[in-house]
Amino acid sequence: MDILAEKKKAIFESTLELIKENGFHGTPMSMVAKKACVACGTIYHYFDSKDTLIAELYAYVKKQMADAMFEGDDEQKEFKDRFYHLILSHCRFYIKHPNTLYFIEQYINSPYNNREPVKDNEQFQHRMWDFLKQGIDTGVLKPMNIHLLGILIHSHVVTTAKLYFSQRVKINEEDFPNIVQVIWDGVKNHSD
Amino acid sequence: MDILAEKKKAIFESTLELIKENGFHGTPMSMVAKKACVACGTIYHYFDSKDTLIAELYAYVKKQMADAMFEGDDEQKEFKDRFYHLILSHCRFYIKHPNTLYFIEQYINSPYNNREPVKDNEQFQHRMWDFLKQGIDTGVLKPMNIHLLGILIHSHVVTTAKLYFSQRVKINEEDFPNIVQVIWDGVKNHSD
DNA sequence: AATTACCGAATGAACATTCAATCGGGGCGC
DNA sequence: GCGCCCCGATTGAATGTTCATTCGGTAATT
Missing domain, CATH: 1.10.357.10 (Tetracycline Repressor, domain 2)
Incomplete structure (x- = not known):
């Protein structure tokens, strides 16, 4: 639950920062993944889709x-x-x-x-x-x-x-x- | 110059409406073209790129x-x-x-x-x-x-x-x- | 004839999403 | 304590789609 939450939080924070810099379009999932130090697939373990990620963020x-x-x-x-x-x-x-x-x-x-x-x-x-x-x-x-x-x-x-x-x-x-x-x-x- | 302006204006107005509805990402050039009743290529006759179109708009x-x-x-x-x-x-x-x-x-x-x-x-x-x-x-x-x-x-x-x-x-x-x-x-x- | 406006199928890059494969830790039998 | 198994977490290359943009060609205008 701890490590889980940490990873989810890292994804949130990375998305937040990248979207501020580049906007919704300018931030591919791959970039979020890299910044959050997780694999692309991991994001989809926590969120159904990019839209869901943004809504939850x-x-x-x-x-x-x-x-x-x-x-x-x-x-x-x-x-x-x-x-x-x-x-x-x-x-x-x-x-x-x-x-x-x-x-x-x-x-x-x-x-x-x-x-x-x-x-x-x-x-x-x-x-x-x-x-x-x-x-x-x-x-x-x-x-x-x-x-x-x-x-x-x-x-x-x-x-x-x-x-x-x-x-x-x-x-x-x-x-x-x-x-x-x-x-x-x-x-x-x-x-x- | 007249017809030219008309077509350019049509592109502007279509883009404006579509972006309101769907946002920047949600509006592909093809959609703008269809709504403005011109071909994709025509847009590029008037504008260098999508970014330029939006900036000029x-x-x-x-x-x-x-x-x-x-x-x-x-x-x-x-x-x-x-x-x-x-x-x-x-x-x-x-x-x-x-x-x-x-x-x-x-x-x-x-x-x-x-x-x-x-x-x-x-x-x-x-x-x-x-x-x-x-x-x-x-x-x-x-x-x-x-x-x-x-x-x-x-x-x-x-x-x-x-x-x-x-x-x-x-x-x-x-x-x-x-x-x-x-x-x-x-x-x-x-x-x- | 030559220049300009216009067309739209074809191209190729970018990207969201998938999935088969690996990792790792905790429960369980011994 | 030790080995084994199970299952969720994680990986990242591969997939398929969606576009922006191009370009060879046709029509219109000069």
């Missing part, structure tokens, strides 16, 4: 993200502080895991996305929705569709992380709070 | 977008009105051209993006930057890096357009102004 990184996400969230604190903390953690996760960032973005914008809906562990989504709902109910956030709100915020985070790695616009971690302020001012209820 | 749709973008912008109006008008036009362009929306998103998040930097007609970018700069200089917008501002706004627009076509969150054109308000509140300078 998506679930794998999604779970990692969910696990990392709410760490350090303190329900006792004020809403705004929690908001900043959550968004910044999320940004930092992507900064720390660029392979994941680019893989997810590619995946979401590819036809893989709608092929077989991976049964998402939607832990992350639900905790986020609860948090946002609380913000709306207490009048701190604009009254809006929660899903919409969540997606707008997430897209803001992703854009920020991508920018961090881009050549054209140079930002660093010290700029993050200012960028988070943009989305905060956007979603907060200005009537108070 | 990107420039082609980018130009269409730029052309459609600033239509109806009135420099006499108040900044906020112009902002809403521009953002809404941009949203509506994507709504009207979903193929373009999904193609661009796939392209940007693929390794094609960094392969050969298409010499962008950056007309759109520059007009946008000028507009944003004016907003900052007059104190209406938060003082921020203009490129950063532009990208954050654009990502908001793209997210909105994608949401429009998504199953999960149902929004329609009447919701747009509220969504634009989020980004407006986000970027406006609240100190006045």
Whole structure:
């Protein structure tokens, strides 16, 4: 179970990195095999097909993200502080895991996305929705569709992380709070 | 020159639609040829390779977008009105051209993006930057890096357009102004 | 006539997937 | 403890398919 898991993990990590570099097309199974130091056939011992591998990889990184996400969230604190903390953690996760960032973005914008809906562990989504709902109910956030709100915020985070790695616009971690302020001012209820 | 342009255009449009449906990998040249009602060889009369076709297609749709973008912008109006008008036009362009929306998103998040930097007609970018700069200089917008501002706004627009076509969150054109308000509140300078 | 547009079968390379063959470790009889 | 067997894990060369691209030729346009 240990060695088994190790090999599967090696395949995941290799695929992740190669896809970031070369995209789905640009990464033949043979390349994944070489990078993961296994034989081609071994991959097929663990996964039915390349599509399956990619779909499972998506679930794998999604779970990692969910696990990392709410760490350090303190329900006792004020809403705004929690908001900043959550968004910044999320940004930092992507900064720390660029392979994941680019893989997810590619995946979401590819036809893989709608092929077989991976049964998402939607832990992350639900905790986020609860948090946002609380913000709306207490009048701190604009009254809006929660899903919409969540997606707008997430897209803001992703854009920020991508920018961090881009050549054209140079930002660093010290700029993050200012960028988070943009989305905060956007979603907060200005009537108070 | 006329018929020539027609055939080239047919190839562009077919590629655009097929890539939206099936992605880069999922669209063989033979399929493009069939859909465009030309022979395989004809495509190679107009384009050096599949990569070239895709790169030129990107420039082609980018130009269409730029052309459609600033239509109806009135420099006499108040900044906020112009902002809403521009953002809404941009949203509506994507709504009207979903193929373009999904193609661009796939392209940007693929390794094609960094392969050969298409010499962008950056007309759109520059007009946008000028507009944003004016907003900052007059104190209406938060003082921020203009490129950063532009990208954050654009990502908001793209997210909105994608949401429009998504199953999960149902929004329609009447919701747009509220969504634009989020980004407006986000970027406006609240100190006045 | 000459140049250009167009055709589509043929080519060959790249790649996902298969499978027959080997490895290795743990259970079992002695 | 020792040898043997079994079975899942692993291997990587071989297979068959799917394309991108080519090219010899035909039609249209000048």
